[in-house]
Amino acid sequence: MICCKECLDLLSDYLDGDLDAQTSSSLEEHFQDCPPCIAFLNTFKTSTELCRESLSKVEIPEMVQIKLKEFVTQNMRKKE
C-alpha cells in the first residue's frame, strides 16, 4: 500500500481527475485505512473550493466599468 506522503503528493491530480484508474484506486485504498488522510483530503478539498470560489467572485465595480469605457472611447477618438 502507498504511504501518506505518496498519497498527499497526488491529491491535486486526484481531485483534478488527472490520475489513471489504477493510481486513483491505490489512493482510495489508502484512504479507507487512514483516517488522518481522509481528514486531510476533506479539508484540502474544501479549502481549495472555498479559495477558488472566493477568488472567482471578484467583480469589476460598475463605476470602474464606466470609467474604462470612457477611456476606451477616448483612445478610439484620438486615432480617428
Place this chain on the structure above:
Amino acid sequence: MSFTQNKETREAEEALVREFQGGNLKAYDKIAEIYQKRIYALSFNLTHNPMDAQDVTQEVLLTLFKKANTFKGKSAFSSWVYRIALNTTYMKLRSRKKEPNVSLEDLLPSYNTSGYQQDKIQDWSENTESLLFANETREVIQKAVDQLPEKEKVVFVLRDGEGLSTEKVSDILDLTIPAVKSRLHRARLFLRKKLSPYFEEYHSQRGKK
C-alpha cells in the same frame, strides 16, 4: 469567472485582432469589452487593491491599443493579454512595500521516516458553505493568498482563480505542465494549512450552537 477558451472563441478573437490591426476601431472596443473584467479580476487577486486593479486594467487596455500591431499570433491572443496583464501588475507591485512571504516549506505536510503523516488533522470540512458569504472569510483567504510565494501565487490565481486550464497556464507562464501542477499543488497545500486555524475555529463555534 471561469474562462476556458475553445477553438472557435480563439479564432473569433484573433479575427477581431486582425480587424483592429487593419484599422477597425470598433474591434478594439470589443476586445476591451471581452478582456477588461478578466484583467481586473486577475490584477485584483494579485494586488488586493481596487485602485491598483483599476490602474492596471486601464494600462493594459492602453497597451493593447498601442501594441496590438506587434501581436504576431505565435501563441493565443488571450495568452498574450494575460502576459501583459501580469507584467503590468508586477510593475505596480514593485512600487509597493512588500510583506515578507511565509516559508512554504513550513506549511507543507510533515511525515515520519516511513512517509506517514505526523500532523494531527482535524476535519473541519463539514458545513462550511455559509463561510463563503462572510466578508471576513474573503479577507482571511485574500491574506493567505497574499502570503504565498510569487511563483506559487501566480499559478494559483490563474488556475484556480481565473479557472484556466493547466495547459493555458503553462503557455502564459512558459512553464512545463509538471511545473504548473507542482506549483499549484504546493499553493493549495499552503492555503489549506494557513486557513485551517480559521476554519477549525468556525467549525468548533458551530458545534457549540
